Amino acid sequence: MSSCFQTLSDYGLRSIGYGERLLPKADITLCEQFVLIGSGMIWNIYFAVLALLLGFFFATVLALGKNSNLFPFSAPCRLFIFIFRGSPLFIQFFFAYDLFVLLPRLGFDIDLGFLVVTVETRWLTKAWLGALMVLFFNTSAYAGEIFYGALRAVPSQDLESADAFGFTGIKKFRRIIWPTMLRLAWPSYTNEAIFMFHATTLVFFTGFPAWQQKGDAIYYASYLADKTFNPFVPYPIVGLYFILLTLLIIGLFGLINRRLNKHLPTNERKRLRFNKYNLIR
């Protein structure tokens, strides 16, 4: 058992570059598998949490844009949502990575007169920024479509009541439209959040390289499956971690759902149940 604590301190933060550099090669123990894959989960959580947090706001903007009557606003939002929802995330990663690799060669010199500054675009070819951007755009597009659907479904009586009470502009949006939109969209949005966590497993299998073998959970799982030639241990471990994570998301989003439904009479409150025959993604 004490050796497992040793393993934990060696490999616990391996995925972000702390602790033992060399990965285990032979006689890999169960403990090492659990710790290394768990360490990789840091990346999955990092990608998904940041993409979802940032994407939430951008998605609201996209939904409002798509709903706008003004063509210059609605057209780009529609196009953005179409492109990111209509093509595979897998291809988006490859496309973005190769685009980012080309960027510096296109030239980004800024001439300040007394010196020339070259804008650093190489960060974009690193997973922590480049892949995060792709995931951010992707989840924004999916959530934007969900929010757009909910926005169209806000009951007209609510809007009329808002008008009757003299709510206008920002106030009407913030107090009436936005909360209702969120309440209607929430079950689908929970689904999207779960899918987003699952989508983070694609990052290190696409163009973005795992620098110094700092990879995510599935990167280590496939490494271990390769080394031990036994898929029956590492992949179920990844599965276990993700099941726990999914339950956590459902619990967390359920709490928010309760708050969004708080004002409704008890018999009209919707519990967070998945619309089974209408998977959204």
Added chain:
Amino acid sequence: MFSYCVDPKTLEGLMWLSCYVTTAKHMSFYFSFLVVMGLLSLAAPLAMAFGFAGATASRSTFRIIRSLGKGYLAMIRGIPDIVFFLFIPIALDQAFEYLRHKVLCSDVTEPIRQGNDFVVCAAAKLPLNTASEWVHDIYGFSLALLAFGFVFGAFAGNVLSGAMAAVPKSQIETGEAYGFSQSQIFRRILIPQMWIYALPGLSNLWMILIKATPLLFLLGIEDIVYWAKELGGIKTGVYEYPHPDWRAWYFGVLMIFYLSLTYLSQSVLDKISTRLSQGQATMAGKAG
């Protein structure tokens, strides 16, 4: 391809391009688009079969079958599909070889798992070492196909079981009142009525399936992603058609391919949906 392509170094402009896009490797690239379509047309019915079995099992009156079915439908919500895509082909491969080893080489007493190795006798290898290249290709593709069927079967099972639950209870009770047996109710009342409820979910699933096809690359199959990487990479002067890093262009082409595929599918599915909701007692039916 063309007669003037003999010495590509002397060519320029459109002539060069016309020779470049008709090389043997590009032909393999175009063929891999057909592989994607083939996968789609085989995986969809397979997934429906898996899904139907899963949904039916989850409604079974036997507890063991029911919990197996429910577990199958539930696990896809918790575990990323990529885990299954990586796990199933290698697990199946080992399972097949293990069984063949037990049957064909029963005289070998050494254990199959020796430390970090998985050792089966030569006769149990799948495909056999002596098999030709295309047998390996077909075998790899079949394993991938099974993985797709399994994963998307679980998704489809969720959709179908939801649709079965959505059929009004009074319909089932009417069947019972007329003295239908359980299997008659299932075949004559439940199944014909559930499709309209299943349609939105199944259309959505079709789109997810289209967008999952590039994952073939993860399974080591020479699919469109493989060829895009291969052809787009930097080609130095030693190649017949030298060019800089063109991968972004190739993946751009793939983006356009998928965008048109999903756009086309969406418009067809919208038509079907309008058609099927005609005369139904729903908002869409009344509006139309």
